[in-house]
Amino acid sequence: MTTFSMYTASIPVFKQILGAQLALLEKAEAHVAEKKIDPQALLQYRLYPDMLNFTRQIQIACDFAKGAAARLGGQDVPSYDDNETSFAELRARIEKTLHFIESVPRSAIEGSEGRAITTGSGEKTKHFMGAVYLFHYALPHFYFHATTAYDILRHNGIEIGKKDFIGNY
């Protein structure tokens, strides 16, 4: 049965949630334009002073998706500059991430459940088996940042609901 594999449990899931984040960004941009709000008020918003701001939440969600696609597919993880300063640039970051994860061959990810995965470096080095990395590390971190990005928008009055977070599948 082909309904369940390391590929189907990863790439289509990232595509679902990142695709939804693209639409969330469009709604946020339309909201600030209509209300004549400085976009930076949202882009740099934090739910608490020592939390990461909205822009970083989106960047890091993207990074967990590209990191998972690359590592499970046995490829080097591409490095993206964290230099986005507008909603349009954050959408481009997501689109670049989507293009990358779609570029990793399905055949390279299938069977990666037992692949040895290494993240970080130095004292922060972590070693995983592929399935543990995906389900216990990459996906929880990905959802953590994607949801926090949503919560920042929602907390600031953007008219979105859970359906907009879940997206299409």
Added chain:
Amino acid sequence: MTTFSMYTASIPVFKQILGAQLALLEKAEAHVAEKKIDPQALLQYRLYPDMLNFTRQIQIACDFAKGAAARLGGQDVPSYDDNETSFAELRARIEKTLHFIESVPRSAIEGSEGRAITTGSGEKTKHFMGAVYLFHYALPHFYFHATTAYDILRHNGIEIGKKDFIGNY
């Protein structure tokens, strides 16, 4: 290879994140006791007036875990009253949920990727194959509510970090 299955992709993941939420609740309870804050100020806190409060976020995260365990395991979904009014009662809700998901036999969940799953009723009825239900519906909703519960605590100054959300695996 036994490192990857419908069971290992679901029950241990819910256990990891719900176990972490138990510890988050303990930290929140200690914080309000130390600061002499009314616990209801946190338990009923919402990030926006028409969002669900902290208590509901925890209840619903639990419900997506028990719903997934039951449906993938071919069991009826147990019904829990949503009557928790304290941190201790929310911890008991999580513990009850953990006991339930651990009670579903691994053998009943293995192979459920192709099982026909139905959620909701009436106009809200949804039909899924097991793997689509788990990866595209149950896990995204579960993480959405678990992360939003964390964000509510973090926004209110509880001293927690992402490691506390991710938990042990």
